[in-house]
Amino acid sequence: MTRILTIEDDAVTAREIVAELSSHGLDVDWVDNGREGLDRAVSGNYDLITLDRMLPELDGLAIVTTLRTMGVSTPILMISALSDVDERVRGLRAGGDDYLTKPFATDEMAARVEVLLRRQNNGGAQPTTLRVADLELDLISHEASRAEQVLTLLPTEYKLLEFLMRNSGQILSRMMIFEEVWGYHFDPGTNLIDVHIGRLRKKIDPPGNVPLIRTVRGSGYVIAEPV
Amino acid sequence: MSLPNPSDGWRSSSSRLLALYSSLFVAWSGILMGVMYFEVSGYLDNLAKHSLMQRQHLFSHFRGDQLEDALAASMTFDIRGIDAYGLFAADHTYLGGALQQMPAGLPLDGKIHELRDCSESDDPTLPADSCDAVATPTRDGRWLVLVRDNGSLFAVTRIILRALLWGVSLTIVPGVIGWHLLRRRPLRRIRAIQASAQSIVAGDLTHRLPVSNRRDELDMLAAIVNAMLDRIERLMNEVKGVCDNIAHDLRTPLTRLRAQLYRMQQQAGEGSPEAAQLDLVLAEADTLMARFRGLLRISELEDRQRRSGFVELDPVRLLQELHEFYLPLAEEDELHFKLNMPETLPQLNGDRALLFEALANLLSNSIKFTPPGGTVILRGVNDAGHTRIEVHDSGPGIPESEREAVFQRFYRAEGGQPQSGFGLGLSIVAAIVSLHGFSLEVGHSDLGGAKLVLDCRQRLISQS
Numbered sequence: 001m002t003r004i005l006t007i008e009d010d011a012v013t014a015r016e017i018v019a020e021l022s023s024h025g026l027d028v029d030w031v032d033n034g035r036e037g038l039d040r041a042v043s044g045n046y047d048l049i050t051l052d053r054m055l056p057e058l059d060g061l062a063i064v065t066t067l068r069t070m071g072v073s074t075p076i077l078m079i080s081a082l083s084d085v086d087e088r089v090r091g092l093r094a095g096g097d098d099y100l101t102k103p104f105a106t107d108e109m110a111a112r113v114e115v116l117l118r119r120q121n122n123g124g125a126q127p128t129t130l131r132v133a134d135l136e137l138d139l140i141s142h143e144a145s146r147a148e149q150v151l152t153l154l155p156t157e158y159k160l161l162e163f164l165m166r167n168s169g170q171i172l173s174r175m176m177i178f179e180e181v182w183g184y185h186f187d188p189g190t191n192l193i194d195v196h197i198g199r200l201r202k203k204i205d206p207p208g209n210v211p212l213i214r215t216v217r218g219s220g221y222v223i224a225e226p227v
Numbered sequence: 228m229s230l231p232n233p234s235d236g237w238r239s240s241s242s243r244l245l246a247l248y249s250s251l252f253v254a255w256s257g258i259l260m261g262v263m264y265f266e267v268s269g270y271l272d273n274l275a276k277h278s279l280m281q282r283q284h285l286f287s288h289f290r291g292d293q294l295e296d297a298l299a300a301s302m303t304f305d306i307r308g309i310d311a312y313g314l315f316a317a318d319h320t321y322l323g324g325a326l327q328q329m330p331a332g333l334p335l336d337g338k339i340h341e342l343r344d345c346s347e348s349d350d351p352t353l354p355a356d357s358c359d360a361v362a363t364p365t366r367d368g369r370w371l372v373l374v375r376d377n378g379s380l381f382a383v384t385r386i387i388l389r390a391l392l393w394g395v396s397l398t399i400v401p402g403v404i405g406w407h408l409l410r411r412r413p414l415r416r417i418r419a420i421q422a423s424a425q426s427i428v429a430g431d432l433t434h435r436l437p438v439s440n441r442r443d444e445l446d447m448l449a450a451i452v453n454a455m456l457d458r459i460e461r462l463m464n465e466v467k468g469v470c471d472n473i474a475h476d477l478r479t480p481l482t483r484l485r486a487q488l489y490r491m492q493q494q495a496g497e498g499s500p501e502a503a504q505l506d507l508v509l510a511e512a513d514t515l516m517a518r519f520r521g522l523l524r525i526s527e528l529e530d531r532q533r534r535s536g537f538v539e540l541d542p543v544r545l546l547q548e549l550h551e552f553y554l555p556l557a558e559e560d561e562l563h564f565k566l567n568m569p570e571t572l573p574q575l576n577g578d579r580a581l582l583f584e585a586l587a588n589l590l591s592n593s594i595k596f597t598p599p600g601g602t603v604i605l606r607g608v609n610d611a612g613h614t615r616i617e618v619h620d621s622g623p624g625i626p627e628s629e630r631e632a633v634f635q636r637f638y639r640a641e642g643g644q645p646q647s648g649f650g651l652g653l654s655i656v657a658a659i660v661s662l663h664g665f666s667l668e669v670g671h672s673d674l675g676g677a678k679l680v681l682d683c684r685q686r687l688i689s690q691s
Contacts, residue, residue: 010479010483012483013479013482013483016482016483016486016487016490017486020486020489020490023493081475081478084527084530085580085581086536101520102478102481102482103477103478103479103481103485103516103519104482104485105486105513106486106489106490107489154551156551182552184580184583184584185580186524186584186587187517187521188587188591189591191556192552192553192556192591195555195556195559196555198555198559199555217506218506218510218513
């Protein structure tokens with residue numbers, strides 16, 4: 001079973017993180033201070049750590065730095081009340097794998113955890129083709145096809161599809177899509193991403209085919225095998 | 228915003244002071260000379276009358292040939308030709324002397340009179356203009372007329388006038404030169420003050436006006452302004468501190484609220500009325516969080532003094548990316564969205580992500596407010612070696628009266644529609660623009676709607 005360590009000093013937030021991640025079938029341990037968190041992170045065999053940036057006793061940034069210098073490569077999702085761009089850069093540079101600012105939505109947090117876990121598990125093998133039902137994406141020739149039918153995609157559409165397919169079955173928030181595909185970290189307004197997804201959908205889910213891209217109300221999008 | 232330039236002409240205070248001093252001096256010397264003239268001429272006048280009286284007295288003792296000899300002898304002492312006489316018979320016929328005619332209008336009463344016109348002859352040895360004259364009967368029954376020229380009095384006038392002229396010109400000429408030299412120094416200092424004030428006006432409240440150790444009026448003024456700035460800065464920091472604390476304290480409750488609502492929604496049965504209601508509540512919570520993040524974002528941007536993240540970047544690539552990003556949205560809204568720029572544009576110095584965000588906000592507004600069938604143009608212009616980025620639309624435009632206000636937080640157009648957004652987008656833009664030292668102007672587009680012009684010329688970047 002996948003084991004997660006949550007280092008978070010606010011009990012209510014921690015409880016919600018634990019509840020949300022548990023509902024995703026993950027085994028979550030919670031620690032409420034930095035020193036103990038670091039001990040557990042080093043000794044325990046965890047698959048991922050969610051780490052609050054500001055903690056009593058030992059600062060979140062110091063924990064990441066220490067873990068990375070010790071050679072612990074467990075993926076870390078940093079959760080911070082400091083939203084400044086510089087803070088994000090500092091957190092990621094210290095060795096954090098993703099950065100989420102408070103206030104955050106727990107479903108978004110869970111989605112980010114899932115994506116990090118997926119990336120970790122795929123770390124070894126580099127597939128050349130991604131497949132969801134009869135939709136295929138060739139990562140070398142950058143070609144997509146649905147039911148043997150070649151689809152012409154614009155560069156952005158290709159990037160978008162690749163991100164969705166790499167995380168197939170996983171809900172991706174609009175924010176995550178924007179960050180990954182366009183590389184910016186601000187709120188572009190919800191309908192922009194919707195419009196881009198809409199375009200992609202028209203191409204890969206033409207009428208008559210079973211739709212593969214699904215909208216998850218309030219959360220985001222997912223590409224998955226039709227149930 | 229620019230500060231008024233100090234006048235380097237007559238309006239400067241040193242010029243005015245000098246002009247005042249000069250005119251006071253001129254007036255004073257005029258009065259002084261006038262009084263002197265009055266006194267001296269009165270005295271000389273008396274002296275002239277007295278000498279005439281003495282001569283009249285002297286000659287009254289002679290008679291016959293003795294008189295004529297005495298008169299002739301007296302003339303040999305009159306080198307400057309001030310005095311003259313005429314000897315006339317009882318019936319006024321000429322007997323001797325330089326005066327060949329009895330002066331007209333001279334009463335024959337033995338008293339001294341001032342005559343306007345002394346004699347009609349052109350003899351240069353005779354006094355020409357005004358003179359004092361006296362007609363006195365001699366002991367032998369003849370008439371002796373004595374005249375004395377007032378010329379010496381005019382000479383005094385001339386001397387005094389000349390002295391006045393010298394005095395005045397010696398005041399005015401050095402005055403003008405002094406003005407020229409004096410006005411430079413304060414002007415230089417005013418310019419230094421102006422330069423520092425400009426960066427304060429531009430938003431850098433850490434700046435202070437320069438104070439020299441001369442402790443003059445300008446320094447006093449600068450010190451007063453600096454004290455005011457200290458106070459303003461402290462107040463602003465206090466307000467900011469309070470806002471930051473509130474913001475910080477709100478993050479955790481918001482996170483908890485959202486998390487618990489989400490859990491309730493997950494637990495509510497699919498399709499149940501509770502689930503539908505919770506969906507709405509969750510959407511509201513998300514809106515609340517988005518606005519909250521927007522506010523934090525602005526205060527973060529306003530806080531940022533550092534520009535080390537700035538790089539030279541190619542605006543062409545940035546504009547293409549923006550166009551690609553917004554084209555689907557524009558097409559969805561049935562708008563023509565055009566990218567209009569030359570093949571190359573001058574590089575800009577800035578933070579790529581922030582500029583993208585700012586321009587994205589501008590485009591998003593234009594697209595939102597332009598009705599279907601309209602046009603939005605993103606334009607890159609090379610303005611004499613600097614890049615200018617313009618967003619034009621055929622929407623309703625922004626009325627002149629609201630052009631300043633649109634960049635304030637939570638501004639909404641009068642009678643704003645619900646679609647007018649969070650009202651934070653443009654304040655984020657303003658914060659990013661001011662961080663870069665660029666300028667943003669709102670105008671009227673040829674397309675009929677708004678025109679937003681981002682002038683990417685960096686000005687007044689304080690390196691603190």
